[in-house]
Amino acid sequence: MNSDIILTGDRPTGRLHLGHYVGSLKRRVELQNSGKYKKIYIMIADAQALTDNADNINKVRSNISEVALDYLACGLNPEKSTIFVQSQIPQLCELSFYYMNLVTVSRLQRNPTVKNEIQMRGFKQSIPVGFFTYPISQAADITAFKANIVPVGEDQLPMIEQTREIVRSFNQIYAPVLVEPKAVLPENETCSRLPGLDGANKMSKSLGNCIYLSDSADEIKKKIQSMFTDPTHLRVEDPGHTENNPVFIYLDAFCRDEHFKEFWPEYDNLGELKAHYQRGGLGDSKVKKFLNEILQAELRPIREKREALQGDVPAIFEMLKKGSENAREVAANTLHEVKKAMGIDYFG
Ligand code: TRP
Numbered sequence: 001m002n003s004d005i006i007l008t009g010d011r012p013t014g015r016l017h018l019g020h021y022v023g024s025l026k027r028r029v030e031l032q033n034s035g036k037y038k039k040i041y042i043m044i045a046d047a048q049a050l051t052d053n054a055d056n057i058n059k060v061r062s063n064i065s066e067v068a069l070d071y072l073a074c075g076l077n078p079e080k081s082t083i084f085v086q087s088q089i090p091q092l093c094e095l096s097f098y099y100m101n102l103v104t105v106s107r108l109q110r111n112p113t114v115k116n117e118i119q120m121r122g123f124k125q126s127i128p129v130g131f132f133t134y135p136i137s138q139a140a141d142i143t144a145f146k147a148n149i150v151p152v153g154e155d156q157l158p159m160i161e162q163t164r165e166i167v168r169s170f171n172q173i174y175a176p177v178l179v180e181p182k183a184v185l186p187e188n189e190t191c192s193r194l195p196g197l198d199g200a201n202k203m204s205k206s207l208g209n210c211i212y213l214s215d216s217a218d219e220i221k222k223k224i225q226s227m228f229t230d231p232t233h234l235r236v237e238d239p240g241h242t243e244n245n246p247v248f249i250y251l252d253a254f255c256r257d258e259h260f261k262e263f264w265p266e267y268d269n270l271g272e273l274k275a276h277y278q279r280g281g282l283g284d285s286k287v288k289k290f291l292n293e294i295l296q297a298e299l300r301p302i303r304e305k306r307e308a309l310q311g312d313v314p315a316i317f318e319m320l321k322k323g324s325e326n327a328r329e330v331a332a333n334t335l336h337e338v339k340k341a342m343g344i345d346y347f348g
Pocket of ligand 1: 007008009010011043045048138141142150152156
């Protein structure tokens, strides 16, 4: 075991989908099961979700157990990882309050993720202050647990950079109590930014282009059949493009050589399949059928596990409660050190 501490999390604004799965969930489970890490914290970021859902608490509330079910179904194990709910750790607010003094408005305005999200949400001049400052609260999430490793998708890199700056500035002004984290991205670029079924955008629930971990076998099949492919590949004989073709992007993310042996022995590997598609003479429906076999095999065990667990939601909340108690203790220790470093521990 090493001394690394991992923290990561998700906003509970919907069930988790294939983009979350390849972009981070799968990796988290591998890291967890490697047994190499000192501590692993997985946070359901409900308070962050509220920063742009203040009038939509039911959405956030109801998705807490959905996300927890997705976690457990994918193999996160509360015996090995501390799974907790952000709003139940009040120390995070206190830390954010002090970190706010270390960040300028212009620095937040330049944060590319915040900029992009403000645009996507159409906030214009009406940006909720909580939303605008969520990178600071995210720094509190990470530093409260002294996490040095944060496995995330590439859109989160500016958040980690912002956290690192806060840590450096805190440690320099007060005392070196905080740990500078580093982001860990999925190994493969495709997985870092899986496109949606439309191929045009990242997979995202707001765009309705997702395959969910909880989708039925039938839903998955229908969604794959409806996927965009190469628009210039009109007839089977036509040469096709595999680049920017979402069906092939998904194959890049999921297909392994064994899948050919099992489902399509005419080819040995993805290279051969792509070459045939590019030459022409290979229809999209055959490729989609293959992709369907692969995704069904990958998602079936997850769905079955989820179905078995979802009958007992109180047990899910009990697990989250225990995890949150555990997390609160760790965050309280860090807060104590932070206040001491700042000299605001007036009464001992
Ligand atoms: N911002 C992350 C997302 O939208 C969720 C999140 C909140 C997070 N706090 C975090 C991720 C801390 C990593 C570390 O997915």
